[in-house]
Amino acid sequence: MRRRTLLASAGAGAVLAVPGLPAPAQADPAQAAPAATSPALRTFAVQGTDISVALLPGPAATVLLYAARRFHYEIDALHPGDLLTGASGIVLDIRPGWYPAGARDGLLPYQLIVVRDIVAQCDGLLRWGGDSAREPREGRFEIAVPPADRRLRALAKRLDADAEIPGRRVGAGTALPFTPDRVRRAESIRRGAAG
Amino acid sequence: MDAGVLAVQQWVNATYAAVPGYTRIAEDGIAGQQTMFALIRGLQHEVGITALADNFGPATLAALTAHGPIGPGETNQNLVRIVQGGVVCKGYASIPLTGVFGTATAGAVAALMTDAGLAGRIDGTVIPKVCKALLSGDGHTLAAGGSAPLRAAQQWLNGRYLNRSAFSVLACDGLRSRQFLTALVFAVQYEGGLTDAQANGNFGPLTQAAVRASGLIRAGSSGPWVRLFSAALTHYPAGSVFTADFDAPLAAATRAFQAFCQLTENGEGDFPTWASLLISTGDQARPGTAADTVDEITTARAQTLRAAGYRTIGRYLTNVEGSDFDKKIKPGELAVLAANGLSLFPIFQTYADSASYFTWAQGFADASAAHDAALGHDLDPGAVVYFAVDYDATDTEVTQRVIPYFLGVDAGLRQRGGRYAHGVYGARNVCSRLAAEAFPRWSFVSGITSGWTGNVTYPLPGNWAFDQISTIRIGTGGGGLEIDKCVRRTGADPGESAFGSPATALDGYLDWIDRLHELAVAHGQGDPGERVLEYLRAGRYDNWRSRKVGGDTDAAFVAYVDGTGLPRVRTYRDPVAGVDVDVSRFGAAALAGLRDPVRGDVAGWGGDLIAFYGGWRFTEPGTPARDYCAARLARGDIGSALDLAGLVADVDAHLAAEALRAGGTLGGHLRAADRGIRFNLFHRGRFGGDVTAAATAAQTMLTDTGDTVLASARSLLLRGLVAGPVTVDEQVRQFCRGFADRLAALAETEQTSLRRRKGF
Numbered sequence: 001m002r003r004r005t006l007l008a009s010a011g012a013g014a015v016l017a018v019p020g021l022p023a024p025a026q027a028d029p030a031q032a033a034p035a036a037t038s039p040a041l042r043t044f045a046v047q048g049t050d051i052s053v054a055l056l057p058g059p060a061a062t063v064l065l066y067a068a069r070r071f072h073y074e075i076d077a078l079h080p081g082d083l084l085t086g087a088s089g090i091v092l093d094i095r096p097g098w099y100p101a102g103a104r105d106g107l108l109p110y111q112l113i114v115v116r117d118i119v120a121q122c123d124g125l126l127r128w129g130g131d132s133a134r135e136p137r138e139g140r141f142e143i144a145v146p147p148a149d150r151r152l153r154a155l156a157k158r159l160d161a162d163a164e165i166p167g168r169r170v171g172a173g174t175a176l177p178f179t180p181d182r183v184r185r186a187e188s189i190r191r192g193a194a195g
Numbered sequence: 196m197d198a199g200v201l202a203v204q205q206w207v208n209a210t211y212a213a214v215p216g217y218t219r220i221a222e223d224g225i226a227g228q229q230t231m232f233a234l235i236r237g238l239q240h241e242v243g244i245t246a247l248a249d250n251f252g253p254a255t256l257a258a259l260t261a262h263g264p265i266g267p268g269e270t271n272q273n274l275v276r277i278v279q280g281g282v283v284c285k286g287y288a289s290i291p292l293t294g295v296f297g298t299a300t301a302g303a304v305a306a307l308m309t310d311a312g313l314a315g316r317i318d319g320t321v322i323p324k325v326c327k328a329l330l331s332g333d334g335h336t337l338a339a340g341g342s343a344p345l346r347a348a349q350q351w352l353n354g355r356y357l358n359r360s361a362f363s364v365l366a367c368d369g370l371r372s373r374q375f376l377t378a379l380v381f382a383v384q385y386e387g388g389l390t391d392a393q394a395n396g397n398f399g400p401l402t403q404a405a406v407r408a409s410g411l412i413r414a415g416s417s418g419p420w421v422r423l424f425s426a427a428l429t430h431y432p433a434g435s436v437f438t439a440d441f442d443a444p445l446a447a448a449t450r451a452f453q454a455f456c457q458l459t460e461n462g463e464g465d466f467p468t469w470a471s472l473l474i475s476t477g478d479q480a481r482p483g484t485a486a487d488t489v490d491e492i493t494t495a496r497a498q499t500l501r502a503a504g505y506r507t508i509g510r511y512l513t514n515v516e517g518s519d520f521d522k523k524i525k526p527g528e529l530a531v532l533a534a535n536g537l538s539l540f541p542i543f544q545t546y547a548d549s550a551s552y553f554t555w556a557q558g559f560a561d562a563s564a565a566h567d568a569a570l571g572h573d574l575d576p577g578a579v580v581y582f583a584v585d586y587d588a589t590d591t592e593v594t595q596r597v598i599p600y601f602l603g604v605d606a607g608l609r610q611r612g613g614r615y616a617h618g619v620y621g622a623r624n625v626c627s628r629l630a631a632e633a634f635p636r637w638s639f640v641s642g643i644t645s646g647w648t649g650n651v652t653y654p655l656p657g658n659w660a661f662d663q664i665s666t667i668r669i670g671t672g673g674g675g676l677e678i679d680k681c682v683r684r685t686g687a688d689p690g691e692s693a694f695g696s697p698a699t700a701l702d703g704y705l706d707w708i709d710r711l712h713e714l715a716v717a718h719g720q721g722d723p724g725e726r727v728l729e730y731l732r733a734g735r736y737d738n739w740r741s742r743k744v745g746g747d748t749d750a751a752f753v754a755y756v757d758g759t760g761l762p763r764v765r766t767y768r769d770p771v772a773g774v775d776v777d778v779s780r781f782g783a784a785a786l787a788g789l790r791d792p793v794r795g796d797v798a799g800w801g802g803d804l805i806a807f808y809g810g811w812r813f814t815e816p817g818t819p820a821r822d823y824c825a826a827r828l829a830r831g832d833i834g835s836a837l838d839l840a841g842l843v844a845d846v847d848a849h850l851a852a853e854a855l856r857a858g859g860t861l862g863g864h865l866r867a868a869d870r871g872i873r874f875n876l877f878h879r880g881r882f883g884g885d886v887t888a889a890a891t892a893a894q895t896m897l898t899d900t901g902d903t904v905l906a907s908a909r910s911l912l913l914r915g916l917v918a919g920p921v922t923v924d925e926q927v928r929q930f931c932r933g934f935a936d937r938l939a940a941l942a943e944t945e946q947t948s949l950r951r952r953k954g955f
Contacts, residue, residue, distance in 0.1 A: 045550060048587035048648040073646035074397075077373055095249070097232065100216065102246035105254035108361050110395035166679050167666025171587060171646035175399030 041089040048171070049078050056089030059156035060147045063126055064092045066159050067118050067141040069170045074114045074177070075107070090143040093129075099139030104130070106138045110178075116186035117177035124189045125152050131193060196224035199289045203280040206292050207233045210273060214240050216247035226284040231330050234284075238277045238330070251327045259323040266320030267296045275300070278321050281329035282307065310335035311367050312350025313357065324357055324364055333366035341369025344437040348426035351437070352378055355419070360391040371430060371652045379427055380473055383410065386419050398474045403466070412464035416441040424464045427472035428452060431654050456655060457662075457684050475623060475642040475650040477682075479665040485509065485690075486678035487542065487639075487663065489522035497535035499670030500678075507538045507683050507690040509639070509661070512568035512580065515545045524572055529694050538690030540639070540661065541569060542620060544583035553584070553596035555915035558603025559610070559813065566611040573695035576614045576777060577735050577765035579688050581639045584621035587647040593628045597621075601633040602914045609803075610810045612834025613777065613841065616735040618660065618688070622649025626656035633911070634738050637688045639663070643679065658738075660687035686754055697768070698775040704767035709862040714759065718752050724855045725789065726752045731782020734763060740911070744798045744904055745787030771870035774831050774840040781844040781851075785861075788852030795852050797905050799845035801896040804934060805912045806836035808897060811930070812916050820926045824933025829941060842941075846877040853880065871949060874941040882935075884942075889935035890928075897921040897931070 041054040044061055046068050053068070055061040064085075071094060072078045084093040099106045107115065107130075118141075119128050129140025145152055162168040176182055201224035211217040217236050220229045232249040239247050242258040265274050272294030279300055282288045288303035304325070305317045311328060321329065328335075337346050346369035356362045356378075365378055377396040384394040387405025410420050417440045425445055428434025433451035436444060446462035453460045456471045458481075471477035486500065487509030500508065511522045524541075532539055543565040546552045565580050582604055588597050604617050618637040619629050626638035637660035644650060655662065661681040668677045699707070711730055715723035729748045732741060737748055766775040788795020796802075811823045818826075831839040850873060854864035882889040898921050900906050913921070921927060 047549070048589065050589050050591050072648075073651075077648075097218075098248055098250040100246055100248050103244075103248045103250075103254065104246070105257065106248060106250050106252040108253055109392065110361060113395065165666055165677075166641060166643040166663060169644050171644035171650075174646040175395075175397035175402075178395050178397060178399055178401075 041085075041087075046072070046078070046083065048072055050080050051078060051083050053083050053085050053092065054089060055085055055092075056147055058147060059152040060090045060143045062156035062159055063122055063143060063152065064090070064141060066122070066170060067126060068092060068094070070114065070118050073171050074174050075111045090147055092141045093137070094139035094141075096137075096139060099129075099137060101135050101137050103138065104136055113183065113186070114177050116190055117182055119193070120182070120186035120189040123151065123155055124193055125149070125155055127193070131190075197226065198224065199283045200224050200226045200230065202292065203283050204230055204233070206276060207237050207280065210276075211237050211240060214247070216240075216245070226286070228332055230284050231281075231332060234277050234280050235330050238274065238326070241271055241274050241277070251330060256323050256327065259326060264320035264322045265296065265326065267301070269296055278304070278326065278329065281326070285329065304329070307335060310350075311364050312353040313364070315354060316357070328364035331364075331366075333364075334368040335366065336368065338368035338370050342429055343369060344435060345369045345371070345375070345426070345429040347437040348422070348429060349375060351422060352382055352426070356382055356385055359385055359394070361394060361396070373651050376473070376652060379423060382419075382423050383469075383473065386410065386423065398470070403470070406469050407466050410464070410469060411466065412441055414441050414443070414446045414462065416464070420464070421445070424449075424469070424472070427469075430472070430652075431455070457682050475640075475645040475647075476664045477642065477662075479680075481664075481682065483664065483680040483682045485540070485661050485681040485683040487540075487661075487681060488676055488678045489520075490676040490678075491525045492528055492532055492537070492676075493673070494531055494535065495672075495674035496670065496676045497531055497537055499674040499676065500537060501535055503669050505678070506536070507540055507661075507681075507688075508532060509540045509542050509581070509679075509681070512541050512543050512565055512572065513545065523568075529572060529691075533693060538692040539574075540581060540688060540690045541572075541574060541578060542581045542583060542639075543568070544585055544620070547583045547585045549586055550588065550592040550596050553588075553592075553600035555599040555603035555606075558582075558600035558605075559607035559915065560603075561600075562604045562607025562617070563611060565617075566608060566615055569615050574615070574691055575693065575696050575765060576698075576775065577616060577779065578691050579616045579618045579636050579735065581618040581620045581637075582635075584619060584625045587622060587644070587649050588625050589648055590624060590628070593625055597625060598629065598632050599914060601629050601635060602911060605634045606806065606809055606813070606836075606912070606915060609806045609836040610814065610834075612838050613780065613836065614834065622647050623653040623656060624649040626659065627653060630656050630658045631739055634740060636735050636738060637661075639681075658687075660684055686757055698766040699764045699768070701767055701770055704764055704778070705862065705865055707761075707764045708865060710761060711756065712860060712862050714756055714761070715752065718755050720749060720752065724861050725786065727861055728782045728786035728789065729753070730756055731778050732786055734765060734779030734782070735777075736779045736783035740908060741783050741787070741798065744794045744802075744908060745783060746790050769840075769843055769870060771873075772831070772839060772843045774838075774843060776840055776844050776847070780841065781848050784845050784848030785851045785855075788849055789855050792852070793902065794904065795849060796892075796896065797902075797908055799848050800837070800842065801892075801905075802908060802912065803837040803841050803845055804893055804896055805909050808921070808930060809913045809916055810836050812913075820930035821933050824930060824937060828933060828937045843873070846873050849877055849881060871952070872945050874938065875945050878938055878942045882938075886932075886935045886939050889938055890931040893931035893934045894923065894927070897927065898923055 042057045043052050043054050044065055045052050046065060048069055049072055055064055082095050084096060115128055119126050125145050127142045127144040129137030201222060204220055204222040208219050212219060220233045235249060235251050236247040239255055242262050244258055265278055269275050275294050275296045276292040279290055279292045282303035287307050288299060290299045301319050304321055308314060308317050308325060346367050349365045349367040353364050362381060365375060380398055381394050381396050384402050387409055389405060393401060412420050412424060421441045422439050425436060425438050428448060431452050433448040438445060450460050450462040453468060458467050458471060467478040467481050482504060484504055485507040486505045492508060510524045514521055514523045529539060569578060569580055584597055608615055608617060616636045618639055619626055619635040620639040622641055626640055629635050638656045638658050639661040640659050642662045642664055661683055663679045663681045665680050667680055670676060711727045712723055715726035726749055730753055733748055733753050764778050766777055769776050784795060784799030787798030815823055827833055827835040828837055829839045829842045851861060851864055878884055882892060
């Protein structure tokens with residue numbers, strides 16, 4: 001099943017106008033979400049959860065939502081209140097109380113493999129907070145390049161294209177991060193980021 | 196408010212308030228996550244961790260392991276108090292936080308361990324993983340709605356795998372959860388010989404190889420593999436025991452599961468069965484006879500598909516407006532499908548990829564667009580169009596968004612005369628919820644995204660027809676294409692194999708009814724008349740609501756008829772009314788009327804009138820009721836929820852039900868029926884020939900709250916419009932009068948032509 005290429009879930013599929021017909025009664029959950037902290041940000045639903053987050057629209061949001069969904073599916077289920085974002089809209093903090101600054105070894109080894117794979121699938125353009133030598137934050141994912149970077153745009157385009165094909169969507173092939181070639185690639189990107 | 200919990204909260208605040216990284220909690224006496232988090236932070240401080248977290252993760256576990264079990268000899272009194280705080284908050288004891296590990300503390304810990312399936316490990320101390328369980332929010336007693344066999348499986352898993360590094364004590368509440376399913380896969384990996392470093396909770400290549408090598412079980416097998424197999428089976432209705440022995444009941448349950456999932460029915464724990472139990476894709480290598488694709492089916496591709504065993508092909512009715520992505524059915528393409536012996540299952544999808552898309556009004560509008568597109572492609576009446584929910588909708592979103600959308604789809608298709616039926620494409624939970632709360636005939640399941648929230652802990656929906664399991668490329672060159680391989684369930688939607696077919700002639704229809712009657716007699720289960728009507732209804736009107744109104748279906752008879760290869764008649768041409776009548780619609784109403792005359796109204800003219808009322812209120816609220824009724828009610832040239840073809844089906848159903856109740860057969864009645872006086876017979880038989888009585892009956896349909904089945908059917912039909920029963924005002928009275936007048940006029944016209952026929 002394919003959908004139109006869209007940057008992220010929220011805002012897509014605006015209600016088509018039906019002339020002369022009454023508007024539906026339900027409130028839009030996206031509108032009920034907390035207001036963005038900066039006018040540049042937009043509220044996005046995290047698919048598969050009942051969570052909305054304020055992110056910088058465009059490639060940054062696409063990449064961070066990708067990371068959030070993979071965390072939700074492959075590491076630990078996320079619930080409302082589990083995601084925080086800052087004013088920049090390019091940093092995503094997962095359960096800061098759970099993975100606070102300075103705390104290490106909050107993830108099991110197999111979960112760490114998934115984290116490495118998320119970073120690798122984002123070509124290293126996404127930084128994992130656990131890699132910070134000064135003050136690790138194991139629940140943090142951060143865009144590692146300027147939001148307008150052309151590599152980031154290319155990455156977002158690829159993630160969107162994958163979303164059109166059921167077999168390549170987030171949530172399909174959850175065992176793939178553990179296959180030898182993916183683990184190798186993740187390791188090489190980790191070394192690259194460290195060096 | 197619990198005094199013991201309050202004491203815990205006061206103690207933990209007082210003790211750790213000054214510790215960096217400790218956050219004060221509310222002292223409200225209510226046990227909850229916050230109190231457990233505070234105890235975890237306190238514990239981390241006691242074992243020397245400086246960066247405190249709510250997470251009892253690997254770092255905390257390692258530090259506590261280095262410290263050793265907490266028991267009677269514990270010299271750190273605060274650690275004992277934290278254990279005591281845990282047992283108090285979990286409700287296992289009401290003891291003061293003495294800091295001394297005495298018999299009361301030991302007894303409470305033993306009780307929790309017993310509940311968690313760890314009775315065999317009770318030694319008077321708290322080992323680190325038990326401490327983690329003690330400070331978790333997990334329940335270890337059977338929860339409301341929990342399953343006892345599933346709880347037994349949770350306990351057994353805890354007992355067997357506690358020492359494996361990635362394994363934590365599972366909740367033992369009998370509830371399905373992602374955590375439980377992941378633990379099952381870990382267990383399969385452990386039994387399959389994977390090391391702690393290899394095990395990851397995913398059903399990947401290594402795990403699959405391990406199952407093939409050592410997990411294949413059958414009648415007579417026993418041991419841990421059988422345990423895990425029966426544990427996984429508890430997710431399905433077929434599985435009701437947690438057992439170590441592959442006995443006859445387990446083999447029977449396995450067979451039932453295999454039949455339901457369209458697997459080879461051998462009653463064994465073979466690889467495909469394991470895969471279907473552990474992951475929503477099942478065994479991705481198993482054969483599929485259906486496929487969906489965005490690629491045009493050319494003759495070369497049709498040959499590729501056919502050679503690869505595919506018979507039913509999903510294609511898109513439309514493109515997305517404003518998109519350059521061209522996925523829709525091309526001119527001439529359906530003829531290519533038919534010429535190559537392939538059938539079509541039509542898909543409607545524009546955006547449909549986020550919660551905000553889904554509203555009742557959107558569903559209504561999409562239904563209309565899909566109707567036009569399907570008609571444009573010459574799809575026959577009764578075709579099932581699959582409306583997509585193309586994202587991972589949460590349960591909350593299904594309630595708030597997706598269900599209203601599909602009620603809108605139902606209303607929108609009715610508004611166009613109900614020519615087409617609808618199905619749903621979506622994750623398992625989306626499909627199951629809709630099958631139980633709205634009206635899709637079949638489900639097209641996106642099992643391929645096995646990690647989705649909507650797939651991972653849910654069984655296949657009861658009305659599944661297609662299960663999409665992998666994206667693959669088949670063929671080469673001009674005959675090559677990318678498809679999503681789907682398993683098609685035998686007996687479910689066969690798809691469209693012909694296009695632009697004329698309605699069956701009356702004689703052909705009557706012969707078919709007689710043949711069905713013969714088969715029902717040969718089937719020998721209950722009243723043949725009811726079996727035949729159930730078979731008619733199964734065409735497109737068999738869903739939970741029609742069953743609630745008109746009773747259940749003998750699925751064995753439907754399968755029996757399908758097995759004979761007798762083609763189904765969808766519509767027949769009524770020679771008198773000059774319209775094509777939907778046979779399934781007639782069957783649903785007649786069946787309900789046969790079983791209960793009042794319900795027959797709901798399934799027939801009354802239900803359709805409610806939908807017609809909804810169409811008026813939704814699309815033309817400003818048009819006076821009499822004008823709307825005159826323009827659209829029981830018209831042969833304009834489709835509506837109660838157009839002429841619909842009223843003929845309802846009226847004939849009413850008359851057929853009466854005849855069957857009087858002891859006739861369906862075939863006999865239909866052959867003898869004078870179609871030239873049907874409206875007269877109905878008007879007299881149902882309303883005493885009285886226009887006022889007919890108007891009153893119509894008003895009862897719209898407003899009566901005494902019959903709960905009627906009220907709930909109505910509230911779903913009018914979901915997009917009104918919350919409660921319709922308020923009677925002058926317009927509603929006019930509307931009901933409009934119905935009564937239209938019926939009287941039809942009866943009068945019959946009288947006129949009757950007089951003419953007789954030469955008066």
